[in-house]
Each structure stands twice: as C-alpha cells, then as structure tokens.
Amino acid sequence: MNIDSFFFERTLELAARGRGRTSPNPMVGAVLVKDGRIIAEGCHRRHGDLHAEAAALEAAGSEAGGAELYCSLEPCSYRSPEKLQPPCTERIIAAGVRHVHIGQPDPNPKVSGRGVLALREVGIGVSLSEENEAFWRFNDAFNTRMVLSRPFVHLKCAMSLDGRIAAAGGDSRWISDESARRVGHRFRSERDAIAVGIGTVLADDPELSTRLVEGHSPRPVVFDSSLKIPLESRLVRERGDELIVLAVPSEDVTENFFDVKHRLEQRGVRVLYAEPDSTGKADLSSALDLLYAQGIGSLLVEGGSGLLTSFLKHRLYDRLSAFVAPVLLGSGVEAVGDLGITRAGDGLAFEGVNWFRIGDQQLFDAYRSGWLEELRSNFTVQEAAYVHGTC
Numbered sequence: 001m002n003i004d005s006f007f008f009e010r011t012l013e014l015a016a017r018g019r020g021r022t023s024p025n026p027m028v029g030a031v032l033v034k035d036g037r038i039i040a041e042g043c044h045r046r047h048g049d050l051h052a053e054a055a056a057l058e059a060a061g062s063e064a065g066g067a068e069l070y071c072s073l074e075p076c077s078y079r080s081p082e083k084l085q086p087p088c089t090e091r092i093i094a095a096g097v098r099h100v101h102i103g104q105p106d107p108n109p110k111v112s113g114r115g116v117l118a119l120r121e122v123g124i125g126v127s128l129s130e131e132n133e134a135f136w137r138f139n140d141a142f143n144t145r146m147v148l149s150r151p152f153v154h155l156k157c158a159m160s161l162d163g164r165i166a167a168a169g170g171d172s173r174w175i176s177d178e179s180a181r182r183v184g185h186r187f188r189s190e191r192d193a194i195a196v197g198i199g200t201v202l203a204d205d206p207e208l209s210t211r212l213v214e215g216h217s218p219r220p221v222v223f224d225s226s227l228k229i230p231l232e233s234r235l236v237r238e239r240g241d242e243l244i245v246l247a248v249p250s251e252d253v254t255e256n257f258f259d260v261k262h263r264l265e266q267r268g269v270r271v272l273y274a275e276p277d278s279t280g281k282a283d284l285s286s287a288l289d290l291l292y293a294q295g296i297g298s299l300l301v302e303g304g305s306g307l308l309t310s311f312l313k314h315r316l317y318d319r320l321s322a323f324v325a326p327v328l329l330g331s332g333v334e335a336v337g338d339l340g341i342t343r344a345g346d347g348l349a350f351e352g353v354n355w356f357r358i359g360d361q362q363l364f365d366a367y368r369s370g371w372l373e374e375l376r377s378n379f380t381v382q383e384a385a386y387v388h389g390t391c
Ligand SMILES: NC(=O)C1=CN([C@@H]2O[C@H](COP(=O)(O)OP(=O)(O)OC[C@H]3O[C@@H](n4cnc5c(N)ncnc54)[C@H](OP(=O)(O)O)[C@@H]3O)[C@@H](O)[C@H]2O)C=CC1
Pocket: 156, 157, 158, 159, 164, 165, 166, 170, 171, 172, 175, 196, 197, 198, 199, 200, 201, 203, 204, 223, 224, 225, 226, 228, 277, 280, 281, 282, 283, 284, 302, 303, 304, 305, 306, 307, 308, 310, 311, 333
C-alpha cells in the first residue's frame, strides 16, 4: 500500500463514525499530515455538526500551517441559507494548508469542482485519488441522490438456501438468525426510509424498527394501491405519524377507499397517490419521485416477493443485500418472481460483489452492474477543475 492509500483509507475509517447520522449530508473523514505523520483527524459526526476538514483543522490548531490535508470528499465551497456550516475551502485557506488530497469529487452540483478551483486559485496544490471506486461506494446513497436526483434504492431480503423468503404458509419469522438480522437493522438505520408491499404488512404485521442496533428508525413506507392496510396494524398504531402509504386510486374507487384514507390521515399517516403502472399497481418511477419530494434520499426495500420483483424488473435498484441462511424450505414464497428473462446470459448482473460470512450464514452484497458507470457518466464537473486527469 502506498502512503497516499494509507491516509485515504484512514479518512474512510473516520468517515464511518458518522454512519447513519449524517443524511442528507455525506459521511466524510479528513486527516492532516506533516512530515509523513498524522497530526490531526476529523470526521462529520452528524448532520449539522462541523465538517470533517474543519474538525481536523480545529484539532490541529496552529500546527495545520504547512500541513497536507487528505479528505475523502472534495471540500465544500459555497454558502446557502439551508447550509449549516461555512465553506471548508475558506478554513483550509485560512489555516495555511499546503496541499489537499481528495478521495472523490463532490457530485453536489453546488460544488462539483468548485472546491478544487477555490483552493487552486490561491496556490494550494490539489490532487485527486485515481482509484476512487471505494469513495463512490462508501457514500452510495448521497452520490446516487446527487447525480440521479432520485432516492438510492437498496434491496434487502433474507432467503433460504433454495431462494425462499417465506415458507409455503407465508411465515418468515425467522429465516436469518439474530446476528444476521442485526446487520439488516444496521442497513435500516443507514437509510431515510424502508419500504414493504401490502402483502408483507398483511402477512407479518412488521415493526420495521432498528431495535437490534443503535440508530434511527427510517420512515416506513407501504406500497398499498387500494388501502388494504389494517388500521390496527403496528405500523399505523405505533408509527402512524411517520408512515407513508403509496396508494393508486383506480377509476372505480369506492367510498370505503376514502373512508380508510380519512381514518389513516386522522392517525397522522400520509397517503400519497402514485401513478398506475400497466397493471394498476404503483408505477415505481413515479413512486420514487413522490418519496424524493418528501425528502427521502435513500430507500431500503425489504420485500416481499412482489415488490422486490418489480424493482428488479424495472431496473430501479442500485444495491442488493441478500442474506442466505442454511435452511431449505421447499415450496414457499420465492425471493424473486418472473423477470421476463429467457436466456442465462441476460440475467441481472452485479458489480462490486462481496460475500460476507455471518456465523453459519452468508451475506451477498453488491451493486447493479453499470451503477458506478451510470453515476460517473451523469456527473458533470467544472471542466477547469480537471487538469491532466487529476484535479
Ligand atoms: N425473508 C424476507 O426477507 C422477507 C419476507 N417477506 C415475506 O414475503 C411475503 C409477502 O410477499 P408478497 O405477497 O409478494 O407481498 P409484497 O409485500 O411484495 O406486496 C405485494 C403487493 O404490493 C402492492 N404493490 C403496489 N405497487 C406495487 C408494485 N409496483 N410492485 C409490486 N407490488 C406492488 C400490490 O398490492 P396492491 O395491488 O393491493 O397494491 C402487491 O400485490 C410474506 O410471506 C412475508 O413474510 C417479506 C419481506 C421480507
């Protein structure tokens, strides 16, 4: 490992301290280096707190003069009414930092190279990591939201060895054991919202909480075209004021639909109307737009089979995490239904694939094939910030 990679790796370790707490901001880490030695470290701990660069500069005090700064993300360079911290570029310049090493350019259109330009303008050297896949994946939700202007979609399921997410009778408690479910709850705590289909609510009456880990519980979302959600379900009773129900009123909608809608709203539930797809269910693209407009930048889709299959079929997903348990269920609820694929070579492929061992179970974790390329090709950066392939 070269010395730059060593310091960059440390920035990501520091950035991870803000996991699940920085949204809608990214997770960022920074280290200040002098004479080949780290003299100060910083991270963005939670939304609204000091940025990582500012935290490292504060920790270094007057020692920051003449130091090199490594940061996982391009330093911010703008002010706006909703921005809670001043531009880091101003602090870096005022502290007398000599050189800034950047893991990944900031895809926020308000930055995207302007941070680099601001530093260069005053003679600070700036270089960009050439191996930056790890940085793009580390802030997968922030990067996707910034570049594609839609929520990051993370599919998650727990399946048996033979690909079932529930037994034939619909029971799925539990397929994965508590150690794997704890990882699942950590995924929940990292996202803004968590979605299930109405089939899952009727079968499981889920809580969709993060009770097995520390961290926030994302907003629950239920795809429920004709408002079948029971008023006595746990989500309505316990999470009513956070719950979003995505309905698709049909042309022959009954009085009962409006009656249920009214009762849900009385309990604080937000009922939103999605466009119908060709089968009368929620059109996923329009549903994502509705959620995005509610401030939801990342969505964990937990199932069931019908909803997972729709997201896969429409290629509207970015990441898949599948827990595989050492159990066979035979006939049961399939994790993924028909995708219209008839040739093996046309199967949905993945990139950035990782298999993790959790006790006796495996976790498959990967991105949709082409995800990174889609982000990179849709990302526009201030041209002048890039000179000879580095910025
Ligand atoms: N092991 C695991 O990880 C998990 C297991 N499960 C299990 O899965 C089973 C439930 O799966 P399933 O019956 O398929 O139900 P789902 O939870 O997938 O719900 C499907 C229903 O959602 C509604 N819906 C609205 N829009 C869409 C859309 N665009 N695409 C798909 N569905 C949409 C439809 O009902 P409508 O037309 O009325 O709107 C549809 O019938 C349960 O047995 C549960 O225990 C569930 C989650 C995770």
